[in-house]
Amino acid sequence: MEVKDILSKCDHTLLAQTATWAEIQAICDDGIKYGCASVCIPTSYVKQAAEYAAGRLPICTVIGFPNGYDTTAAKCFMASDAVDSGADEVDMVINVGWVKDRRWEDVLEEIKAVKAACKGKLLKVIIETCFLTEEEKVKMCEIVTASGADYIKTSTGFGGGGATREDVALFAKHVGPNVKIKAAGGIADLKDAEDFINLGASRLGTSRVVKAVKAMEG
Secondary structure, three states: OOHHHHHOOEEEEOOOOOOOHHHHHHHHHHHHHOOOOEEEEOHHHHHHHHHHHOOOOOEEEEEOOOOOOOOHHHHHHHHHHHHHHOOOEEEEEOOHHHHHOOOHHHHHHHHHHHHHHOOOOEEEEEOOHHHOOHHHHHHHHHHHHHHOOOEEEOOOOOOOOOOOHHHHHHHHHHOOOOOEEEEEOOOOOHHHHHHHHHHOOOEEEEOHHHHHHHHHHO
């Protein structure tokens, strides 16, 4: 697989609590230079980054992040505010506690509400696979398929475990044709990236693939 094809599927990510504008600006520069799918950044930088990128690169952000236990109203406000500020894509975290309580209808209705708040922009649903059983992962594939969301995403990268090949293969088996897959968390290099794409991921949330390409250019 061509390196540029891998890069075109990368959401070049910086979500550290300490992220500064200079660092966000630098990943925007890299995202533009290397033809990434988007940059995924904290909501507080969306407006500034959207103005800086000026249409040269989609801006992705996260809501309910990383714990997912904000109220539905708060998540909807965050999504709407992010889109109004210039976000092209929104990655939301589900309420994992509701999954554990088997409150399937509440989980579904929340995703639908956030999707509506995205005003036509892409919505990716982070299910935080490291906390879920296989049965819960399969159920979430069904719920995300029914919700109208655009992507199911493995992980925040803050939950103690990231994407696994097994989880991406499981998603590919159980999501509907309207749902794409994003693998995120722990994607270390181009080999990892290619493996996840071959298993069915259309997007990769990673901070390290661009770094690996830059190191190769050395």
